[in-house]
Amino acid sequence: MYDVAIIGAGVIGGMTARALARFALKVCLLEKENDVATGATKANSAIVHAGFDAKEGSLKAVLNVKGSQMMPQVCRELGVKYQNNGSLVLGFDEDDRHTLNDLLARGRANGVAGLRLLEADELRQKEPLVSERAICALYAPTGAIVCPYELTVAAIGNAMDNGVTLKRNFAVCDIRETADGYRIASETDVVEARFVVNCAGVHADRVAAVIGDSSFAIHPRRGEYLLLDKACGKMATHTIFQTPSAMGKGVLVSPTVDGNLLLGPTSVDAADKTDRTTTPDGLADVLNTARKSVPTLPADQTITSFCGLRAVGSTGDFILTTPKKGFVNAAGIESPGLSASPAIAEYVVALLQEQGLATPENPDFHPIRPSMHAFREATIEEKNEWIRRDPAYGRIVCRCEGVTEGEIREAIRRHPRAADLDGVKRRTRAQMGRCQGGFCSPTVIELLAEEWNIPYEQVTKCGGSSVLVVGETKKG
Numbered sequence: 460m461y462d463v464a465i466i467g468a469g470v471i472g473g474m475t476a477r478a479l480a481r482f483a484l485k486v487c488l489l490e491k492e493n494d495v496a497t498g499a500t501k502a503n504s505a506i507v508h509a510g511f512d513a514k515e516g517s518l519k520a521v522l523n524v525k526g527s528q529m530m531p532q533v534c535r536e537l538g539v540k541y542q543n544n545g546s547l548v549l550g551f552d553e554d555d556r557h558t559l560n561d562l563l564a565r566g567r568a569n570g571v572a573g574l575r576l577l578e579a580d581e582l583r584q585k586e587p588l589v590s591e592r593a594i595c596a597l598y599a600p601t602g603a604i605v606c607p608y609e610l611t612v613a614a615i616g617n618a619m620d621n622g623v624t625l626k627r628n629f630a631v632c633d634i635r636e637t638a639d640g641y642r643i644a645s646e647t648d649v650v651e652a653r654f655v656v657n658c659a660g661v662h663a664d665r666v667a668a669v670i671g672d673s674s675f676a677i678h679p680r681r682g683e684y685l686l687l688d689k690a691c692g693k694m695a696t697h698t699i700f701q702t703p704s705a706m707g708k709g710v711l712v713s714p715t716v717d718g719n720l721l722l723g724p725t726s727v728d729a730a731d732k733t734d735r736t737t738t739p740d741g742l743a744d745v746l747n748t749a750r751k752s753v754p755t756l757p758a759d760q761t762i763t764s765f766c767g768l769r770a771v772g773s774t775g776d777f778i779l780t781t782p783k784k785g786f787v788n789a790a791g792i793e794s795p796g797l798s799a800s801p802a803i804a805e806y807v808v809a810l811l812q813e814q815g816l817a818t819p820e821n822p823d824f825h826p827i828r829p830s831m832h833a834f835r836e837a838t839i840e841e842k843n844e845w846i847r848r849d850p851a852y853g854r855i856v857c858r859c860e861g862v863t864e865g866e867i868r869e870a871i872r873r874h875p876r877a878a879d880l881d882g883v884k885r886r887t888r889a890q891m892g893r894c895q896g897g898f899c900s901p902t903v904i905e906l907l908a909e910e911w912n913i914p915y916e917q918v919t920k921c922g923g924s925s926v927l928v929v930g931e932t933k934k935g
């Protein structure tokens with residue numbers, strides 16, 4: 460019997476698991492996929508929004524501002540990169556200026572520090588490559604960037620180091636009330652818990668419906684992106700938005716914490732909660748719209764494209780509710796959910812406490828998770844020291860990103876253990892460079908097979924039936 464079962468190991472489930480690990484509780488995190496951070500958390504803009512966008516007084520506004528204030532310390536404790544690069548929202552005409560002034564007023568009312576409107580000269584001093592058509596911009600110095608899956612892997616790793624159990628490939632399909640709480644079942648496994656938190660992202664309405672809660676619906680909204688090579692990483696130093704519309708914050712141009720340049724997303728309502736394919740039209744739209752902000756963006760520097768699904772809730776705000784005793788929904792967590800995630804986790808803990816969860820301190824809780832070794836970022840002295848201790852840190856596997864065998868083994872051994880090729884990619888960046896795994900995938904497969912002690916043919920790209928190798932063509 461667990462005290463709390465959390466359904467969904469995205470950034471919201473992960474941050475909630477870590478927040479609960481501070482208490483002497485038995486907590487499990489149930490994830491339908493073979494790894495953590497595979498939903499909206501792996502495919503988004505990676506921005507820690509300052510908090511001027513959401514309507515004053517909404518949960519989105521309050522938790523965005525609080526979460527973005529918490530984020531630097533959370534990232535320090537979890538040993539993940541946080542870059543306070545600031546953001547700019549461009550205005551191209553007087554209508555845009557009017558909207559930016561409204562956003563400025565809203566941001567100030569939301570408690571966002573340092574917001575101000577820049578005129579064209581100052582804008583161009585900050586971002587020399589920005590379009591000459593931009594006449595002004597809203598500047599938010601507290602805007603920042605993180606790597607959303609690095610953050611989530613680290614939060615869940617820290618929760619597990621502090622006693623939380625992760626169950627992968629556990630697709631919750633049935634939840635029954637019992638005398639003491641809930642019995643939660645997948646096709647092949649069952650857990651019992653006194654309290655349940657529903658963090659199932661785009662599927663959260665289906666999970667809620669299982670216990671008879673039909674108070675909200677979630678629909679997917681597609682967002683396609685282009686990722687440009689590190690050669691373009693310095694074409695923008697701030698996150699550059701365009702004036703927002705009813706469909707969202709529009710297409711941005713932003714550096715990533717790993718030095719690439721990100722363009723996107725589109726914003727297209729959809730019906731299929733699983734379709735994350737990219738489309739030629741969507742990607743062309745991303746490039747054309749991004750060039751309105753930075754006209755010289757080169758299409759031939761694209762190294763990959765991807766699509767994320769926003770979990771758009773029917774209420775217009777984050778859905779943080781308790782439809783039944785001991786059951787909490789953390790649903791409709793669309794943008795700024797990543798930014799708000801540490802604050803959402805605290806809010807969920809408070810709802811659980813209101814529901815009767817006793818929360819004695821965990822005297823052994825340790826908030827620190829040392830960073831993964833990153834060979835490409837180490838000094839020559841650090842590299843020598845790592846190699847002296849373990850020669851595997853001297854063998855480069857991914858040439859594009861400079862990732863060593865030592866780092867890949869570390870990612871497979873550490874909580875939450877990388878179990879497939881994509882899991883190694885998200886933790887180490889091996890396969891994320893120009894060649895997108897063309898050279899290093901065979902070695903990564905070998906290392907996964909060795910560390911998990913499974914045959915080479917059983918290693919998958921992302922769990923399930925996504926095997927890469929079906930057998931040998933010749934023996935010996």
Ligand SMILES: Cc1cc2nc3c(=O)[nH]c(=O)nc-3n(C[C@H](O)[C@H](O)[C@H](O)COP(=O)(O)OP(=O)(O)OC[C@H]3O[C@@H](n4cnc5c(N)ncnc54)[C@H](O)[C@@H]3O)c2cc1C
Nearest residue numbers: 467469471491498499500503504506631660682796797798
């Ligand atoms: C295109 C796009 C751009 C965005 N940009 C930003 C941004 O720049 N800044 C920002 O703050 N926010 C942004 N967001 C929002 C942010 O990504 C989300 O708010 C956040 O990732 C939501 O996390 P989550 O844990 O709720 O959902 P998810 O990451 O989707 O996690 C839900 C998890 O639940 C699992 N699950 C589902 N059903 C079940 C089941 N039955 N049993 C077990 N497990 C289940 C899924 O597999 C998944 O792992 C963006 C989102 C998108 C899509």
